[in-house]
Amino acid sequence: MLFYRSYRYSQWDGSQEIFDIDADELMDRLADELLKQGDVMQALRELLRNGMQDRNGQQMPGLRELMDMLKDRRREQLQQHNMDSVVDDLKERLDEILRTEREGIDRRMDEAQEQVNQSPDEDRPCRTTCWTC
Numbered sequence: 548m549l550f551y552r553s554y555r556y557s558q559w560d561g562s563q564e565i566f567d568i569d570a571d572e573l574m575d576r577l578a579d580e581l582l583k584q585g586d587v588m589q590a591l592r593e594l595l596r597n598g599m600q601d602r603n604g605q606q607m608p609g610l611r612e613l614m615d616m617l618k619d620r621r622r623e624q625l626q627q628h629n630m631d632s633v634v635d636d637l638k639e640r641l642d643e644i645l646r647t648e649r650e651g652i653d654r655r656m657d658e659a660q661e662q663v664n665q666s667p668d669e670d671r672p673c674r675t676t677c678w679t680c
Contacts, residue, residue, distance in 0.1 A: 572601065572602060573599075576594065576599050577590055577591070577594065580593050580594055594609070595609060595610055596609045596610050596611055597609040597611065598612060
């Protein structure tokens with residue numbers, strides 16, 4: 548069974564929390580990375596990969612952390628909606644249907660055999676190819 552998540556969008560009301568970083572703080576962090584790396588592009592890459600903290604201590608995730616979060620989320624989704632369990636459930640149901648049908652056919656064959664055994668000999672059809680029957 549698949550469940551679809553619904554989302555509700557509304558106008559910005561200011562109650563949502565976002566990563567609050569100002570330009571000065573970003574430039575200070577970039578300057579620190581630039582001093583460590585010696586290269587602007589390398590410093591930008593490091594900030595992008597590793598993220599940074601704002602003045603309140605809130606961590607802005609970097610690409611590594613975002614990738615890890617995505618992998619974890621994917622793993623959770625796969626476990627939650629494991630298609631193998633769906634296929635196994637369908638296989639069990641089909642096996643049960645086949646078993647029920649076979650039992651019904653066997654029961655009918657047994658009943659038919661009993662009727663043939665209980666009928667008098669003259670009512671039984673001849674099972675040999677002879678012209679005297």
